[in-house]
Amino acid sequence: MLDGLVDPEVSMLVAVEGERLLGFVGCGSNRDPDPEPGVGELRSLFVAAGGWRRGTGRELVAAALADLAGRGYRQVTLWSFAANERANAFYEAQGFTRDGATRTEEVWALIPEVRYRRTLP
Numbered sequence: 001m002l003d004g005l006v007d008p009e010v011s012m013l014v015a016v017e018g019e020r021l022l023g024f025v026g027c028g029s030n031r032d033p034d035p036e037p038g039v040g041e042l043r044s045l046f047v048a049a050g051g052w053r054r055g056t057g058r059e060l061v062a063a064a065l066a067d068l069a070g071r072g073y074r075q076v077t078l079w080s081f082a083a084n085e086r087a088n089a090f091y092e093a094q095g096f097t098r099d100g101a102t103r104t105e106e107v108w109a110l111i112p113e114v115r116y117r118r119t120l121p
Contacts, residue, residue, distance in 0.1 A: 007028070009029040010028035011027055011028055012024060012025075012026050013026075015047075015051065015056050015059060017050075020048075020050065021048065022047065022048055022050060022051035023046050023057065024046055024060070025044065025045045025060040025064045026042075026043040027068055028040060028041065028068075028071075031043070038073055038075060039117075040071065040077075041078065042061070042068075042076055042078040045057065045064075045078075047060070057090060061094050065121065066121075068120055069120040073120055074119065076117070076118060078091065078115070078116050079113045081111055082113060082114045083111075088114075091116050095118045096116035096117065096118045098115065099115050099116065101115035102115070103115075
């Protein structure tokens with residue numbers, strides 16, 4: 001039973017092709033220490049290599065943005081590794097811009113992150 005994993009503040013959306021998982025996106029309430037009212041968060045995005053360059057990431061982000069807008073959020077943020085040029089170019093192509101916030105958290109290593117933001121449709 002998975003009741004302990006249910007969180008009404010978070011959605012996990014998946015992209016599948018047949019029985020193959022192509023990717024997933026997690027979105028919901030903002031986890032920043034001082035979240036602004038009306039600002040949700042794109043928490044995670046993963047696209048398996050089989051889904052690259054096929055629109056899977058764009059579709060997942062679009063679904064997450066629609067989910068957040070449906071929850072009443074007006075803006076969305078996401079955190080990305082500062083040096084991850086491929087991911088950052090993808091986010092920028094989806095209408096996200098850096099908002100000037102940075103952080104360095106010790107999860108696996110001390111890796112600088114930058115925050116992106118965009119207005120929801």
